[in-house]
Amino acid sequence: MQNVLPESRDIRIYQKLGRVDAKSVEAVDQLLLILPARPGKAVFSKLPQGARLQAVYRRHDAGSVPAFSTRLGNRRQTLVVAGTLSADASTFDQLTLARKLVSAATRQKAGSVGICAPGFDASTQAKFVGSVLSAALAAGFRMPELKSKPTPKKISSIRLLGLDERLDTSRIEAEASGNNLARWLTALPPNVLDATAYGTLTRDLARRHGWQYKRYSTKELDKLGCGAFLAVAQGNDNDSAGIVRLRYRPASKDAVPDVSLVGKGIIFDTGGTNLKPFEYMLDMHGDMQGSAVALGAFLTISELQLPIAVDCWLAITENRTGPNAYKSQDVIAAANGKTIQTVHTDAEGRMALADTLVLASRENPGLIIDYATLTGSCIRAITKRYSGIFTNRPEWHAELTSIGEHSGERVWPFPIGDEFMDDLKSDTADFLQCAVKAPGDHIHAATFLAEFVENDTPWVHIDLSAGDNDGGLGHVATKFTGFGVRYTLSAILDGNLLKADS
Numbered sequence: 001m002q003n004v005l006p007e008s009r010d011i012r013i014y015q016k017l018g019r020v021d022a023k024s025v026e027a028v029d030q031l032l033l034i035l036p037a038r039p040g041k042a043v044f045s046k047l048p049q050g051a052r053l054q055a056v057y058r059r060h061d062a063g064s065v066p067a068f069s070t071r072l073g074n075r076r077q078t079l080v081v082a083g084t085l086s087a088d089a090s091t092f093d094q095l096t097l098a099r100k101l102v103s104a105a106t107r108q109k110a111g112s113v114g115i116c117a118p119g120f121d122a123s124t125q126a127k128f129v130g131s132v133l134s135a136a137l138a139a140g141f142r143m144p145e146l147k148s149k150p151t152p153k154k155i156s157s158i159r160l161l162g163l164d165e166r167l168d169t170s171r172i173e174a175e176a177s178g179n180n181l182a183r184w185l186t187a188l189p190p191n192v193l194d195a196t197a198y199g200t201l202t203r204d205l206a207r208r209h210g211w212q213y214k215r216y217s218t219k220e221l222d223k224l225g226c227g228a229f230l231a232v233a234q235g236n237d238n239d240s241a242g243i244v245r246l247r248y249r250p251a252s253k254d255a256v257p258d259v260s261l262v263g264k265g266i267i268f269d270t271g272g273t274n275l276k277p278f279e280y281m282l283d284m285h286g287d288m289q290g291s292a293v294a295l296g297a298f299l300t301i302s303e304l305q306l307p308i309a310v311d312c313w314l315a316i317t318e319n320r321t322g323p324n325a326y327k328s329q330d331v332i333a334a335a336n337g338k339t340i341q342t343v344h345t346d347a348e349g350r351m352a353l354a355d356t357l358v359l360a361s362r363e364n365p366g367l368i369i370d371y372a373t374l375t376g377s378c379i380r381a382i383t384k385r386y387s388g389i390f391t392n393r394p395e396w397h398a399e400l401t402s403i404g405e406h407s408g409e410r411v412w413p414f415p416i417g418d419e420f421m422d423d424l425k426s427d428t429a430d431f432l433q434c435a436v437k438a439p440g441d442h443i444h445a446a447t448f449l450a451e452f453v454e455n456d457t458p459w460v461h462i463d464l465s466a467g468d469n470d471g472g473l474g475h476v477a478t479k480f481t482g483f484g485v486r487y488t489l490s491a492i493l494d495g496n497l498l499k500a501d502s
C-alpha cells in the first residue's frame, strides 16, 4: 500500500562555477538554458558549441516555448532546451518559463539536468537559475502512485552551471520540500489519507522534526464548545475527525506564536446533505489542500530553522452525508459563543475553520494566515491563476499583492467587513452561514471567518482558487499546485507583515 509520507528527496544538486566548458556540459543529459531576449554572439560564445547553438536559435519561430531544442555533438548527445527571458521578467514569468523548459526536457529520458543562464548580470543569473531549480525540484518529485509498475523517475541530479558565485539553495530546497509535501498530501487518494492517517502522519512528522504535537479529539472539541467544526464532523462514519496543533519553537518553548498557519483539511467533501453532483465531487479529495499548504509552509519554516515561533492548525474532517449529517436550518454555536444558522452544508469549510480560528487566535499570535479551497465564486472572480486574499487589516492590501508578485504566487485582495454581514442577517441565529442567493460568496465566506478571529489578531485569509489548475501553474506542472508555500515564506522573509503590527 502507498506510504502516506513521501520518500526523502534523492536528487543531488551540484554547482560548477565560472566558465561553462565542454566537460561540464557533457556531464548532463539535458541542459536548460535561459537566454536574454535577443541573445547575440557574445552570449553564445560563453557556451560550448556556441556558434552551432546560435545558428539553431536564428531559425527558431518567434514566440515559441521552448525557443529551440537541439542535441549537442558530444558523447552524451546532451539535449539543449532553451528559452528567452528579459532581465526584468516577473517572478511568475520566470517560474512559468522554467516549468515549460523542464517539462520539455524531461519528457524524454530521465537523467542529469544542467541549468545555465548566460548573458545576464550576476544577480539576475542567480535569480533565473534559482527559478529553474525550483521547477526542476518540483518536476523531479515523485507524486503518489499506486501503479503495479512504477513510472521511472525523471531527474537524477541537477547541476548549476556558469554561476560566478555559489548559489545558496537552502531556501529553494526548503520551499520545494514544503510545496512537494503539500502537493503529495493533496493528491493522495482519500482512502489512503483518511482522517486517522492524516492525524498519524502529522504526529510522525512532529516526532521527526521535533515539533510539539497536540490533537484535539471530538470529545475535547465538544468541551471547548466547537460546535461549528463538530457540525461538519458529525456526519462522518467514525470518530476520526479532529483539530491538530503543531508547534515549532526555535527558542523558548512557551513563546507566543509570531505566526499561526491555519488550514482547511476536508479530506473528502461530498457536499454533505446538500450533495454535490458527480463532476463537482470528483476531485474533492483535494479539499484538504489548505491544510496541506499550511503544513508544507510550516515544514519549510522548520527546515530553514527560522528564528520565529510558529503554530500550525489543521482542521481535519470529512464532509459526508448520512442520518447524522448536519442540514440546512440547523443552528449551531461556535467556540466563541456566536450562533450560526446553517444554509448550505457544502459551505463546510468556513464551519470547520471558524472554531479553528477561535482556538488559534486565543493564543495571541502576531499574525494568522489561513488557507482554504473555500469558494467557487473566488475562482469565477479571478480564475485559477490567482488566489483571493482577504484581511482584517485592509491597509495591507498593497503589501499582500506585492508579496504575491515577489514570490510568483500571485494573489488579489477583496474587501470584507460589516456591510457584507448585512447579507448574512438571520432571524434565529447571530448570522447565516452563507447568503442564500447573493453573489460574492468568497467575500461572504471571508467576512464570516473574520467573526471568529478573536482579540483583533492580525489575520490574512487565502482562498486557494489557484490550488488546482490543469497543466499546473508557475513552476509546478501538476494539477494540484501547492499554491501558498512560496507566498508564505515570502510574507515572512521578504514582506513587512510581521514587523507591521508589532
Ligand SMILES: [Zn+2]
Residues within 6 Å of the ligand: 269, 271, 319, 345, 346, 347, 348, 349
Ligand atoms: Zn464543500
